[in-house]
Every structure is written in C-alpha cells, then in structure tokens.
Amino acid sequence: MKNTKSLLLAFTLFITSSFAAMAQLQAPAASPSAFVSQNVGFTKISISYSSPGVKGRKIFGELHKYGETWRAGANNQTIIEFSTGVSVGGKNLPAGKYSIFITPAATGEWTIHLNKKAESVYAYTKDGKIDEAAVAADDAVAVKSAPKMGENTERLIYTISAENNKVATVTMAWEKVSVSFQVDTQADQKIEQFKSQF
Template sequence: MKNSKSLFLALALLLASSFSAFAQLQSPALSPAASVSQVVGFTKISIDYSSPAVKGRKIFGEIEKYGVTWRAGANAQTVIEFSTPVSVGGKTLRAGKYSIFMTPAESGDWTVHLNSKAASVFAYMKDGKIDEEAVAKDDAVSFKASTKRGGNTERLQYHISAGDNKVATVTMAWEGVMVSFPVDTMVDQKMEQFKSQF
C-alpha cells in the first residue's frame, strides 16, 4: 500500500513538473536573433540583428515604403560594431557600436545611416514611424550604398566579406534586394602609426 502511494505521488510530481515546463515553453521568435562577425585587417566587425522572413509578402515598396527610413532588421535595432577605428562613407568612425538604419529607394542606391548613439530604435519612433529627422541628427555618417536586385532571400541576412583583408564589404540581403557598402579598416594607416612609434 505504501509503495503504491509513493508511486502515485512520484507520478503526480513528474506530471506537475512536465506541465510546468510545457507552460514555460514559448513559440519560436518570428524574427530570430542572428549575428555575423569577421576580422578584416586589425579590425573585428560584428553585426547583431533580427532576421524576419518574407512569407510571401511584398517587402520593399509596401511593408517597408520607399523613401521612408527603416531599422534594417526587425525587433530591436540592428547594431554594427568596430573593434578599431574605420572609414565608412568617406568619414573616419571611432571604434564602438552604431545602429544601422536604411532608407530604401525604388530605383538606384539606398541611403545607409550609421547612428552614433546605437540607441534603441524605439527612441526614434514618432506617431508609429521612425522620425527621420531624429535619426539624421544622431548620424555618425550617412551615405549612398550600391543596390542589386534579383534572386530571393527568404530571411533577412547580413554578410561581411574580408575582401583584400583591408576593405570589407557589408551586405544586407532580403527579398530580391542586396545592399552593400565598403568598410575601410585603414590597415596602411595603422601600420604607419605603428612604425612611427619606433
């Protein structure tokens, strides 16, 4: 009798813990977190972002309107980090983190904004949209980025190529669009600085 009571109690506890674990299980994120990094020259370049899916929708021109600044990902802001100073868009940027925003264009190059505060995208929301003037105010640099169309990338992805191990190419690909921009890791300048110390 004692054994059957103990067995029943053990089964009840097992079932209760199973239900508790199941209740804590959440559905997978619709736009899962992703990251990519690459060392180019002396610089580690890292990008943290969320990766939404197309799911049969028309993304650019409908969900993300042309001429309207977008967070270049989903959920939180997309953040790029440089471990050393780099040159992007003709401007030298210090080491650190920058939020990426993009302004899609129906034809031609897109505008890329690297935001110096790396602030939450929600800090720039106004009336349910990104306040473009507030983003521009905090830009460390903004520049035109080359755009290619064709193919289909179901989930938004970022890639970093090492190129000649001096200048990296950062590419965002989603739906039928690839937006790319160079990041000069200033290898020659850093080598000259190093030599001048001796």
C-alpha cells in the same frame, strides 16, 4: 498497496512537473536574434540584429515603404561595432557602436545610415514611424548604395566579407534584394603609424 501509492504519487509528480515545464516553454521568436563578426585587417567588425522572415509578404515597397527610414532589422535597433577606427564613405569613424538604418528607394540608390548615438530605435519613432530627420541629424555617416536583385532570401541576413583583408563589404540581404557598403579598416595607415613609433 504501498507500492501502488508510491507509483501513483511518482506519476502525479511527473505529470505536474511536465505541465509546469511546458507552461514555461515559449514559442520560438518570430524574428530571432542574430550575430555576425569578422576580423578585417586589425579591426573586428560585429553586427547584432534581429532576423525577420519574408513569410510570403512583399517587403520593400509595401511592408517597408520606399522613402521611409527603416531600422534595418526587427525588434530593436541593428548595431554595428568597430574595434578600431575605420573609414566609411570617405569619412573617418572612431571605434565604437553605431545603429544601422536604411532608407529604401523605389528607383536609384538607397541610403544607409550609421547613427552615432546607437540609441534605441524607438527614440526616433514619431507617430508610429521612424523620423528620418531625427535619424539624419545623428548620422555619423550616410552612404548611398545601389540595391541588387537576386534569389529570394527568406530570412534577413547580414554578411561581412573581406577579400583583401583591408576593406570589408557589409551586405544586408532580404527578400530578393541586397544592399552593401564598404568599411575601410585603414590597415595600411595603422601599419605606418606603428612604424613611426620606432
């Protein structure tokens, strides 16, 4: 009898703890956090973002309207960080963090904004949309880039390539579209600066 009561108590505790554990278990995020990093020259380039899925939707032109600035990811802002000073679009940028925004266009080139404040995307939201003028006012640099069409990319992804280990190509791909910009890590200038110190 004592053994039966002990087994029943143990079983009850097991069931109770199982239900408590299940109650704490959350469903996977619809747009999971993602991170990519690459050393290029003397610079570490890192991008942190949330990665939404296509899920059968028409993304550009419908979910994200042409001509409207978008946070280049989901949930919070997309952040790019440079460990040293770099050049983007011919403009020198100091080391630090920048928010990425993208303004897609129905025809022609898209605009990629690197925002110097790296503030929450919601700081730029007005009437449920991102205020492009407010973003542009805080741009460290805005570069134009022609989108490329390709195979479907179900989940938004950023990649960083560095063929010559001096200039990186940062690419955002989602749905059947990819758009890129280049980051000159100024490796040669940094070597010359180092040499001049001796």
